[in-house]
Amino acid sequence: GESVGLHLPTLSVQEGDNSIINCAYSNSASDYFIWYKQESGKGPQFIIDIRSNMDKRQGQRVTVLLNKTVKHLSLQIAATQPGDSAVYFCAENDNSGTYKYIFGTGTRLKVLA
């Protein structure tokens, strides 16, 4: 069933192309960031993380870029596949010692066959 908002920004990408999902974060004190993927009817799943002392981190088909100057985070997905269709959230820790995360509003990725 529908799990997330109907009014999310949507990125439509052709299968096989690269996807770039962007996120602006708010807390300049945040020192740890995560990208989550949420498929319909499921809870968010961890994709990749990055600490504030890095500006790039690569995983399998995914890369996260961090620009602390403009408080911007991006997720790049290489060779996008139908299974990548989901809502993607960035999350920043609030760095208050509680390990609470603040989530962005999310971007819906649609992969076109």
Place this chain on the structure above:
Amino acid sequence: DSGVTQTPKHLITATGQRVTLRCSPRSGDLSVYWYQQSLDQGLQFLIQYYNGEERAKGNILERFSAQQFPDLHSELNLSSLELGDSALYFCASSVGGISYGYTFGSGTRLTVV
């Protein structure tokens, strides 16, 4: 299976009623977090417990309360329910003390009619 178990998966109840949502964290995790996800919003942090004690509070209404029991499972109690409380409620857990993000359950979909 993420290891975080939430019950029930679906709940339909009438306005004014009270419900209890249950969460069993991943084995070894001491922290439990509750999030609310409405159709038009992202994930909103409600409350965090660490090893039985409340650690952080977010935008949790006074009609809502939570607790974490000695076996580390947690319950979120929602009372005097209103139509606007209809949402997905997620529980997440982490080991606590380490900012590695956390693992989400599959959520409870609450519908208030």
